[in-house]
Amino acid sequence: MDERVREHAAVLVDWSARIEAGDDVVVSVAEDAHDLGVAVAEALGERGANVTTLYGSDELSRAYLKGAEAGSEGDGDDGSDASDDGDASDDGDTSDDGSDASDGAAPVFDDDPAVDRAIFEAADAYLRIGGGRNTTATADVDRETRRAYATARKGVREARMDTDWVSTVHPTRSLAQQAGMAYEEYQDFVYDAVLRDWAALADEMAHMKDVLDAGDEVRIVTERDDAPDTDVTMSIAGRTAVNSAASVAYDSHNLPSGEVFTAPYDTAGEAFFDVPMTIDATRVRNVHLVFEDGEVVDFSAETGEDALESVLDTDAGARRLGELGIGMNRGIDRFTDSILFDEKMGDTVHMAVGRAYDACLPDGESGNDSAVHVDMISDVSENSRMEVDGEVVQRDGTFRWEAGFEADE
């Protein structure tokens, strides 16, 4: 085994998740992430933690969801009495029985199944190791099916996010392919991003957190000849920024990380996201959003607009921002069509529609609520500025505490 796999496991278990003896740890291992799963299991055994391993296979998920679609068509041989009237009045977010849905409707899923709920209610930590064999393995699952499934599992998701959860990936051939890179080249890319001096990066990012914590309003402007302008403002008053240093000790849940993020509200204006992304296995490019009174009132995408629309229609919160993030990890040197890496890259900012992270909110206050959280990224390396309360904090990718920063154009 490549020694970097064991180093990755040690960072995940010790720096990121802060596992201690006696902790009940749930590990999800994707199809091709076996080697990192083995290294993590070994580390957990050494630390005296308990481990339960889930199989995080996209192909199994796809099969289950396609099976549910077939079952909901009422053509089963099990004597079920699915109605055939086509009057599908349930849209998947209110029904709670396990019976077949009507023809043409999305399958109906049980709300928060008992086993999955019990797992995350009992777990201290959840380590998700991504890395399948095909990043588009679920491409032929209907969007309505995905939405119904996600909506039915909101309680499971919340229980999971109440653990010390960390999401990482094992470098696989499918992720290398998605990144357009050779396998060994991609391995180097991943380990360069993961095996860092995280304590030092945390110190660096503390500057940005201080600015956002003290500020009330953020404005982001980009002016480019080849794309629609961005000019968007949002309130961050009363919100707390997270210094996302790849550790639960910093309320940070991604490995690698390297961003500072907060939970904005009252967003207004227009924003353009030029970094390509994949939503539900669909390629989405050049997203343009128009906000009024905190809500997306108009949208377009050059490709994948249907996937974007499906996200925005998930629920009321899916049209409001849950996150504004500032990428500060200059160890990540290219876009690889993976949100885990792309959103952390220096010279980028990102906004997510959907669920806000509790860590950004005052105790007892709830932020934007949704079954989804979908990040969209803008390159701010040129012709851009970010202002906090009218003062420029970052221009053309350079922060004001860095050499070369210019306050005025």
Place this chain on the structure above:
Amino acid sequence: MDERVREHAAVLVDWSARIEAGDDVVVSVAEDAHDLGVAVAEALGERGANVTTLYGSDELSRAYLKGAEAGSEGDGDDGSDASDDGDASDDGDTSDDGSDASDGAAPVFDDDPAVDRAIFEAADAYLRIGGGRNTTATADVDRETRRAYATARKGVREARMDTDWVSTVHPTRSLAQQAGMAYEEYQDFVYDAVLRDWAALADEMAHMKDVLDAGDEVRIVTERDDAPDTDVTMSIAGRTAVNSAASVAYDSHNLPSGEVFTAPYDTAGEAFFDVPMTIDATRVRNVHLVFEDGEVVDFSAETGEDALESVLDTDAGARRLGELGIGMNRGIDRFTDSILFDEKMGDTVHMAVGRAYDACLPDGESGNDSAVHVDMISDVSENSRMEVDGEVVQRDGTFRWEAGFEADE
């Protein structure tokens, strides 16, 4: 995908586990059992069941247990204060804290970790799909470690056995290798054993169940020139035989199955088991057991005696029989070094030391209790007889309701 994989999944879900809409189903998928896992997930989606998928990887288990061994040596760099005095008074079955064990002792595991306990307490059914990449993947784990781990997880195991559980295997190259067969030949072997008319076999096995339910004492005798004789008697009074027709509806939990078994007690005499087996990744051949007052008082094995000894030393119940089984599946035509198949083969009987199955016991009565259940098999095709209350029921493999049976020699 081979259509037989989907047929296997349908037998597992419908005939064996009797899954219905709304059931909470836990599926464990071994490393190379992905395809059957996919087919099962699809079937569960169609039936409207909920699914949680565990990764049943022997390599992960091995890594965790080896990690625990390394951690218990007190050489961690985490500042733990493992004692070095060598006075290891805990033997792994009474301690319940998560601290490091002393040098030289087996690792100490938490009793019944919360997540695993919660999973099986919440589950309606558990489908275990075996089929790794190396049937000896855990060969270098210390026996003391295995024992400590098994002992600590007794409550988890009991909760799992309180579900509608079914164990099967996907035909993998490693299992083909263990069986000494080509891959495609082994696939045919497995599907011939699994894709049967189970209702018809259940009717056939009902004869044997009736005999055992009515009987008080079983005697098994084999007399062969090339091996020690078997002459063993055991009481079955008050016990109920299971017609193991590969369905939870018959209290049967293996797919394939095809045996009738009960829970004997007061065993006396000697028994010889000539069918080779694998215990904890160790090859064990030609086991000889001597029973007095229901307990193994002497034992030997031509190879693997240490592994046998470790099993018998697990706990008090490990030296008593938990099962007597009569193989009746004549669709299985050879030994493949897999207990799932070997013990079901016609012309064999098997006895297991360790835990008895509740289905054989009167309500409220507890049978033999142990952390282990290890089956040992005898070929009874020649020079053998089984008597129930003094009457010969099977001679040289032929049952008394079959053509060619001879009551007297």
